[in-house]
Amino acid sequence: MAFVCFEIASRKSERTMKWQVWFFVIYAFCNGAVFSQVSYSIPEEMAKGSFVGNIAKDLALEVKRLISGRARIFTGDNNEYIELQLDRGILVVKERIDREKLCGKRSPCSLQFQIILENPMELYSVAVDILDINDNAPVFPTDEIKLEISESALPGARFVLESAVDPDVGVNTLQSYTLRPTDHFVLKLHSQPDGSKHVEMMLQKQLDRETQEEIALLLTAVDGGEPHMSGTVRVHITVSDANDNAPVFSQDVYKAVVTENAIEGTLVTQVSASDADKGSNGFITYSVSHQSDDIDSLFKLDPHTGEVRVKGKIDFEKAQTYQINIQAKDEGNLVDSSKISIEVKDVNDNTPVITLMSFSSSVPENALSGTVIAMINVQDQDSGNNGILHCTINENIPFKITSSSKQFYSLVTDNLLDREKNPEYNITITAYDDGVPSLISNKTIHVKVSDVNDNAPVFEKSSYSAYITENNTPGVSIFSLKASDIDWNQNARISYIVEETQINGSPVSSYISVNSESGVIHAVRSFDYEQIKNFKFQVKAQDGGSPPLSSNVTVHIYIQDQNDNSPQILYPVQSGVSLVAEMVARSADVGYLVTKVVAVDADSGQNAWLSYKLLKATDRALFEVGSQNGEIRTSRQVSDKDAVKQRLVVVVEDNGQPSRSATVNVNVAVADSFPEVLSEFSDFTHDKDYNDSLTFYLVLSLAVVSFLFIVSVIVLVSVKVYRWRQSRLFYKSNGNLPVIPSAYYPPGYADVGATGTLQHVYNYEVCMTTDSGKSEYRYIRPVSQNLVSVDTETMPHEEKEMSHVKSTDLSAEVSVYSC
Numbered sequence: 002m003a004f005v006c007f008e009i010a011s012r013k014s015e016r017t018m019k020w021q022v023w024f025f026v027i028y029a030f031c032n033g034a035v036f037s038q039v040s041y042s043i044p045e046e047m048a049k050g051s052f053v054g055n056i057a058k059d060l061a062l063e064v065k066r067l068i069s070g071r072a073r074i075f076t077g078d079n080n081e082y083i084e085l086q087l088d089r090g091i092l093v094v095k096e097r098i099d100r101e102k103l104c105g106k107r108s109p110c111s112l113q114f115q116i117i118l119e120n121p122m123e124l125y126s127v128a129v130d131i132l133d134i135n136d137n138a139p140v141f142p143t144d145e146i147k148l149e150i151s152e153s154a155l156p157g158a159r160f161v162l163e164s165a166v167d168p169d170v171g172v173n174t175l176q177s178y179t180l181r182p183t184d185h186f187v188l189k190l191h192s193q194p195d196g197s198k199h200v201e202m203m204l205q206k207q208l209d210r211e212t213q214e215e216i217a218l219l220l221t222a223v224d225g226g227e228p229h230m231s232g233t234v235r236v237h238i239t240v241s242d243a244n245d246n247a248p249v250f251s252q253d254v255y256k257a258v259v260t261e262n263a264i265e266g267t268l269v270t271q272v273s274a275s276d277a278d279k280g281s282n283g284f285i286t287y288s289v290s291h292q293s294d295d296i297d298s299l300f301k302l303d304p305h306t307g308e309v310r311v312k313g314k315i316d317f318e319k320a321q322t323y324q325i326n327i328q329a330k331d332e333g334n335l336v337d338s339s340k341i342s343i344e345v346k347d348v349n350d351n352t353p354v355i356t357l358m359s360f361s362s363s364v365p366e367n368a369l370s371g372t373v374i375a376m377i378n379v380q381d382q383d384s385g386n387n388g389i390l391h392c393t394i395n396e397n398i399p400f401k402i403t404s405s406s407k408q409f410y411s412l413v414t415d416n417l418l419d420r421e422k423n424p425e426y427n428i429t430i431t432a433y434d435d436g437v438p439s440l441i442s443n444k445t446i447h448v449k450v451s452d453v454n455d456n457a458p459v460f461e462k463s464s465y466s467a468y469i470t471e472n473n474t475p476g477v478s479i480f481s482l483k484a485s486d487i488d489w490n491q492n493a494r495i496s497y498i499v500e501e502t503q504i505n506g507s508p509v510s511s512y513i514s515v516n517s518e519s520g521v522i523h524a525v526r527s528f529d530y531e532q533i534k535n536f537k538f539q540v541k542a543q544d545g546g547s548p549p550l551s552s553n554v555t556v557h558i559y560i561q562d563q564n565d566n567s568p569q570i571l572y573p574v575q576s577g578v579s580l581v582a583e584m585v586a587r588s589a590d591v592g593y594l595v596t597k598v599v600a601v602d603a604d605s606g607q608n609a610w611l612s613y614k615l616l617k618a619t620d621r622a623l624f625e626v627g628s629q630n631g632e633i634r635t636s637r638q639v640s641d642k643d644a645v646k647q648r649l650v651v652v653v654e655d656n657g658q659p660s661r662s663a664t665v666n667v668n669v670a671v672a673d674s675f676p677e678v679l680s681e682f683s684d685f686t687h688d689k690d691y692n693d694s695l696t697f698y699l700v701l702s703l704a705v706v707s708f709l710f711i712v713s714v715i716v717l718v719s720v721k722v723y724r725w726r727q728s729r730l731f732y733k734s735n736g737n738l739p740v741i742p743s744a745y746y747p748p749g750y751a752d753v754g755a756t757g758t759l760q761h762v763y764n765y766e767v768c769m770t771t772d773s774g775k776s777e778y779r780y781i782r783p784v785s786q787n788l789v790s791v792d793t794e795t796m797p798h799e800e801k802e803m804s805h806v807k808s809t810d811l812s813a814e815v816s817v818y819s820c
Contacts, residue, residue, distance in 0.1 A: 040128040041130070043129060045132065045134055046134060048097070049097060053083060055092075064088065075116075098112075112129040138230035139167040139224055148239070152242065155204070159189065161202075162201065174225070175223075178222050179220075180202065181218065187203050189203050218238065242278055247276070249276070251274065252339065256270075257309070257341060260346045261345050270309050270341060276335075281332045286329070286330055287303070302327060309325070349436045352440040353379055362447065366420040367455070371414060377409070378409055389434055391433055398428065420489065425450060431443050452488050458485065459486070459487075464554060464556070468560075468561050470562075471529055471530040471565070475525060481519065482540055492544055496545070499514070509538045512536065512538075512558075522556070530561065530562040534559070539556070541553050562605045567661040568654070568663045573598070575665060585635065585671050587643075594632055608656065611631075611653055613652070617650035618648070619644060619648050623635060623637060646669075
C-alpha cells in the first residue's frame with residue numbers, strides 16, 4: 002500500500018521548473034490510490050500544440066504506464082485548454098488561451114485539472130499558471146471628451162478626465178498618461194488603492210475666450226509592456242465667455258462738419274464701439290454724458306446704432322463748433338468714452354485755396370529766428386467780404402506766418418528749434434474769408450528739424466560700481482556701461498574709451514579693457530583680493546559728431562574675496578624638529594587656561610572667520626577648546642591618574658565655502674614642578690629609541706662643548722701672541738676676534754658654579770638648522786615656568802616637543818636657544 006503525495010511547481014517560462022513535494026495520506030484503505038500535484042507556467046496566447054510540460058517526467062511515470070492506465074484529463078467543465086498526448090507523455094495547448102477572458106483582472110490566473118489513471122487508480126492534480134503578455138492596448142470608453150470651461154476659471158482648477166481601461170495586469174497594464182499640447186493644462190495622475198490610475202487635468206494658465214474659443218487636446222494612455230502600447234482620446238474644450246472686456250470706441254475723437262441751417266434729421270456722424278465679449282456681454286448701448294441744454298436741443302444720438310443727427314436749428318453765428326461727450330456701455334456695466342467734435346460750416350459757395358509756392362521740408366535746429374520755411378499764396382473766387390482772406394497757422398509752435406503782400410504769405414521760424422524736444426512739426430495753414438458765413442480751408446505741411454551735434458553723451462549714472470570675484474578668468478566681462486546721446490544718427494554714435502591712468506604703478510590697460518562699441522568692461526588679468534581690493538578709473542563716452550562731444554564717468558571696481566587662503570597658525574609656533582610644551586599643575590581647577598591657539602586668515606569677511614575645535618587628544622575628557630577664541634582650558638579637575646604627557650591636535654577652520662583648515666599639535670605636561678616634568682619627558686621607559694637617542698645627544702653635546710672650549714683657548718692664545726708681535730695696539734684693536742655680542746646671550750643668564758673638572762665658567766652658543774635631522778642640534782630659548790622643551794626626533798608619531806638639558810657636573814654652562 003503506497004501513500005504518496007508530491008507537488009512539482011514550475012515558475013519559469015517554457016521548460017524551467019521548480020519542484021515542491023508534499024506528502025499526505027489520502028485514506029488508509031483505498032486500493033493503494035496515489036494522489037500528487039504538479040504546476041506549470043505558460044504565457045497566454047500560445048499557439049495550438051505548444052508545449053506545456055513533460056507530465057510523465059515530472060510525475061516520475063513511464064509513458065507506457067500512462068497508456069496502460071488510460072490516463073485522461075478531468076476538468077469538471079466543458080472548457081479544455083490543455084491536452085494530454087499519451088504517446089509522448091507531455092501536455093500541450095489544445096485551445097488558444099486568453100488570460101483576460103479567462104480571469105479578467107484576477108492575478109495569478111490558473112487552470113486547475115486532474116489527470117486520472119486506472120489499474121491501479123492514481124489521481125494527479127495539475128495547475129497551469131497563465132502569464133499575462135502585453136496583448137491589449139489601453140482603451141478609452143469614448144472617442145472624445147467634451148468639456149466646457151469658463152474663461153474666468155483660475156489657475157489650479159482641476160477637471161476629472163475619463164480613465165482608460167487596459168485588461169492586462171501587472172506591468173503590462175496602464176501606467177501613465179500624456180497630454181498634448183500643454184499650453185494651458187497639465188495632468189495630475191493619482192494611483193488608487195486597487196492599482197488603477199485616476200487622471201485629472203489642472204489649469205495652469207488662465208483661458209481667454211477672445212483669443213481662443215475652442216481648444217483641442219490629445220490625451221494618451223500608455224502601458225508598461227514591451228513594446229509599449231497606447232490609446233488616445235480627443236479632449237475638446239469649449240471656453241465659455243465672461244464679461245472681462247469693456248467696449249472700445251474705434252476713435253478717441255470723432256470729427257464732423259455740419260452746414261448751418263441743416264434740416265432736421267440730417268446725419269452728422271456715426272460712432273462705433275466694439276466689445277470682444279460674446280452674447281449679452283457684448284451688447285452695447287450709446288448715450289450722451291454731461292451734455293448741455295444747447296447740445297441736447299441741436300443733436301440726438303441713437304442709443305443702438307450710434308448715429309448722431311440734427312435735431313434743431315444750427316446757427317453758425319452762435320457757435321462754430323460743438324463737442325459731445327459720449328459713452329458706450331455693455332450689459333455688465335463696463336463703459337468706454339469718446340468725444341464728437343462738430344464744426345459748423347458757414348454758408349458760402351467758394352472756399353479759399355491755399356497754394357505752396359516754395360517749401361523746405363527740413364530745417365536745421367540751429368536755424369536763426371526768421372528763417373523762411375515756405376512761401377504761400379491764398380486765393381478766393383468770392384468777392385467783397387467773402388473774398389477778403391486771412392491766413393493763420395496752429396498755435397504753440399516755433400513758427401509764424403507773415404504777409405509779404407496781398408494774398409502772399411511767408412512761413413518763418415519764430416523761435417529757436419530743438420530737434421531733441423520736437424523732431425518734426427505738422428503745421429496747419431488755415432485760410433478763411435470774411436464772408437458771412439466765412440469759408441475756411443486748411444493745409445497741413447510736415448516740417449522736419451535736422452540734427453546738429455549740440456548734445457554730449459550722458460551716462461545713466463554719475464558713477465558706477467562693479468564687483469568681481471578674485472581668481473577670475475582673464476577676459477571675463479565685469480559689467481556694461483551705457484551712455485545715451487539725444488542727438489541723431491552719426492551725432493549719436495557713441496564710442497567708449499578708457500582714460501589712461503596708473504593703478505599701483507601699472508597702466509589701467511593692464512587691469513581692464515572696454516569694448517568701444519558696446520561699453521562692456523572686461524578683466525585683462527586675474528585679480529587677487531589679497532593684493533588689490535579695489536581700484537577706480539575713468540571711461541570717456543565720445544560721440545561721432547564734428548567736432549565730437551564727450552563726457553566722463555568714474556568706475557569703481559571692487560574685488561570680492563574668495564576662500565583661497567588656509568588659516569595660518571601663529572601660536573604655538575610649529576618647527577621642523579621641536580614644539581612648545583605647556584605645563585599644567587595637577588592642582589589646576591576646572592576651566593584653567595592652559596594656552597591659546599592663535600591663527601589668522603589672509604582672506605576677509607566670513608572667509609576669515611575662524612573656529613577652533615579639538616580633533617584628537619590623549620584624554621579628550623581633560624581639555625576643551627573654545628570654538629571662537631582658541632583657548633585651551635581644562636574641562637575637569639586634574640587627577641593623579643592623568644598622564645604627564647598630553648598631546649592635543651587642534652584644527653582651525655575658516656567659514657568659507659568650501660572651508661579650509663589647518664591643524665596644530667599642542668603638547669601639555671601635567672605636573673606640579675619642573676623636575677617632575679624633566680624626569681617624565683627624559684625617561685620614557687616604554688620608548689627605547691627615544692632613550693638611546695637622548696643619551697647619544699647628551700654625550701655628543703659634552704664632546705662638542707669640550708672641543709669648542711679647547712679650540713677657543715688655543716685660538717685666543719694664538720691671536721694674542723700674534724698681535725703682541727705685530728703691534729702695540731693689541732689691546733685697542735680686537736675687531737678680528739670672534740666675539741659674540743652680548744645681545745646674543747639669553748636674558749637672565751647666570752653662573753651655575755664650577756662643580757666639575759674645569760676651572761672657569763664659559764658660555765657657548767650652539768645653533769643648528771631646522772632640518773638637520775638626528776645628527777644635528779636645534780635648541781630654543783628658555784621659556785617661562787610653564788614651558789618646557791624636549792628633543793623630538795626620536796618621539797613616536799613624529800611628536801614635536803622641546804627639551805631643556807641641564808648638566809650639574811660640568812663647570813661650563815651650555816646656553817642654547819633657537820637661531
